[in-house]
Amino acid sequence: MSTPERIPALSLPADGPDEALLARGGLTVRGRIPQASNAVLYCTVELDGREAACVYKPVAGERPLWDFPDGNLARREVAAYEVSRATGWGLVPPTVLRDGPHGEGMCQLWIEPVTGEDAEGGELLALVDPEDPGPGWKEIGLAEVGEGRTALLVHADDPRLRRLAVLDAVINNADRKGGHLLPGAEGRLYAIDHGVTFHTEDKLRTLLWGWAGEPLPEEAVEVLGRLAGALAEDGPLAARLRPLIPAAELDATRARVAALLATGTHPRPGDTWPALPWPPV
DSSP: OOOOOOOOOOOOOOOOHHHHHHHHSEEEEEEEOTTOSSOOEEEEEEETTEEEEEEEEEGGGOOOOTTOOSSOHHHHHHHHHHHHHHHTOOOSOOEEEEEETTEEEEEEEOOOOOOGGGSTTOOSEEEEOTTOOOTTEEEEEEEEEETTEEEEEEEEOOHHHHHHHHHHHHHTOSOBOGGGEEEOGGGOEEEOOOSSOOOSSOOOOBSOOTTTTSBOOHHHHHHHHHHHHHTSTTOHHHHHHTTTSOHHHHHHHHHHHHHHHHHOBOOOOOSSSOSSOSSOO
């Protein structure tokens, strides 16, 4: 498995060229991504001669959710990017809130996944023999594969996924599916679809339970400590999150970071909410 570089310090950098392009560039809708439950539009964005592909999710196209009545999903997507950016891990593609052809929405840089032999680090998810998951894999659970047969669903024991498991615990991700994992160039891993995050109740639902109950890596503890400081009332991350999520959700985020630091372990599945997303991919 690939080993990402150690992050020596947490910082909140100024908005870079990608954010500027997404926020101020001319946005042109090229088509709709039909598999999504909400309106997801494939677009291009152009500014000062630079053009890039992106995803635009207008608030007007969001399907109402009974358990996320406060705020909107687009702002939570941007908030997830801000937390990811603050960790220094770069797991969420650049994401901004902006006006577009269909009103306010989130705009995210399009990531073309690297697959097959070009993907560094190998497969991230697999179905294997229940009796022998093999080295380099973490168990998720049994899955029916047809004709009364079962297989063991596993994820890679990959430090990039472990970072993502920590990020998901911080933002309380209620829907971490396999299809949200995008291997990028040069061994990068990106994660997308963060609309159902930051709830005040524990709703962590993910495929990345393989480290549940295990001690957090030293790197994660250091990053969480700096996140705690950045989330303080006068902290820079708190200032960036206030326009994006309700005050109660910001307080809950602080509490989750504090709990992770207090236990020093990856969280375990709760008993009041389904632990695994469905469908898993």
